[in-house]
Amino acid sequence: MAIKSSNMKPLTDDPQRYRDVYYNAFYKMALKDILFEKVTQFFDTTVMMRLTHAIEGGEEFSVLGVGLGDGPHELHFMKSLRSQFSSICIVGVDLSESMLNTFQERVAALELNCESSVSCQLFNGPFSEFFAGSVLSKNKYNLISSIHSLYHLGDFETTFIQLASMMKDKGFIIVVCAKDNLISKTFNKFTWLSKNTQTLAGLSSTNVREFAHSQGYDVTTVDIPIQWDITEVFEDQSEFGNKLIDFFTQFAFFRKTAPSELMDELVNFWRLVSILDENGRILALSHEEILLISK
Ligand SMILES: C[S@@+](CC[C@H](N)C(=O)[O-])C[C@H]1O[C@@H](n2cnc3c(N)ncnc32)[C@H](O)[C@@H]1O
Incomplete structure (x- = not known):
């Protein structure tokens, strides 16, 4: 199905709305704090141990954070890394200048309280431009x-090969990606969403793992099951619900700008694939995975 309304704008074309929707609605609903804890725990135990075995403490430790x-997460990685490495540099790539600025301020604050040297370089733009044009790539x-x-x-396959080409021999790539959630289900069912937003939201961690294996990489996987409470999505007037809809569809202000029949189709589908709990809340079951990729 093609987009019928010219007012519809991909969410990534509106970084301000993206930030608002992601951190003020989706991040909370998807319990990203819990996921954050799981990722940082895994980093502090498994990843740190493997990194310290593989890499000499004396050399500068370099991190590339994409998107x-x-x-x-990367700020936490840096805090943990400084216990083992005396010099850490991070290159950050993102479309959103304001998000990158926030990160830079956090790194600057970290530097004040730390004996290791910590430096940060930012690339504000799409990853494809970073890879094609930046000396940092x-x-x-x-x-x-x-x-x-x-x-x-x-x-995705091109991106994976590009990321892997920037990894040191004994380096690691850490990916956090949905295995199966409401967004991947939605994008798999309504394929026009992917065409119109250029987001591969149907991409699953299973695709990533299989492709990494096919390229000769080793992958350690951690599965994280999480329940999403999507009740507000079904309340027309809920600002929180409307922000969630933007993230689920990857369009800015979807409820306002999309034709009502598209909205109805999506809402019906979301009801169909979710469950009702004993408190009358509507829940969508989700699985995320952490993948640690190395040679
Ligand atoms: C779901 S957010 C995740 C942000 C962060 N990694 C976190 O976990 O909180 C996805 C990020 O990818 C960025 N992004 C979207 N398209 C991008 C592109 N083509 N190149 C680089 N970053 C991009 C967005 O601006 C956004 O910050």
Whole structure:
């Protein structure tokens, strides 16, 4: 189905709305704090141990964060890394200048309280432009992160090969990606969404793992089941619900700008694939995975 309303705008074309929708609605509803804890726990136990075995403490430790946003995970990685490495540099790539600025301020605050040297370089633009044009893409990195961002970076196999080409021999790529959730279900059912937003929201961690294996990489996987409470999505007047709809469809102000029959089709589908709990809340079951990829 083609878009019938010319007012409809992909969410990534409106970074301000993206930030608002992601951090003020989706992040909360999808319990990203719980996911954050799982990712950082996994980093502090498994990843740190493997990194310290693989990499000499004396060398500068380099991190590339792709689709970094405000960089909550990467900031935590840096805090943990400074206990083992005396010099850490991070390159961050994102479309949103304001999110990158927030990250930079956080790194600056970290630097004040830390004995290690911590430096940060930012690329504000799409990953494809970073890879094609930035001198920083010619460097090799000890750790590359793509946390909830792989869906946005263009053709997935090309992106994977590009990321892997920037990884040092004993380096790692850490990916956090949906295995199966309401967004991947929605994009798989309504394929016109992907065409019109250029988001690969139907991409699953299973695709990533299988492709990494096919390229000769080893993958460690952690599965994280989470229930999404999507009750507000069914309340027309709920600002929170309307922000969630923007994230689920990857269109800015979807309820206002999409033809009503599209909205109805989506709402009916979301009801069909969710469950009602004993408190009358509508829940969508979701699985995220952490993938740690290495040679
Ligand atoms: C779901 S958010 C995740 C942000 C962050 N990693 C986190 O976990 O909080 C996806 C991020 O990818 C960024 N993004 C979208 N398209 C991009 C592209 N083509 N290149 C680089 N970043 C992009 C968005 O601006 C956003 O910050």
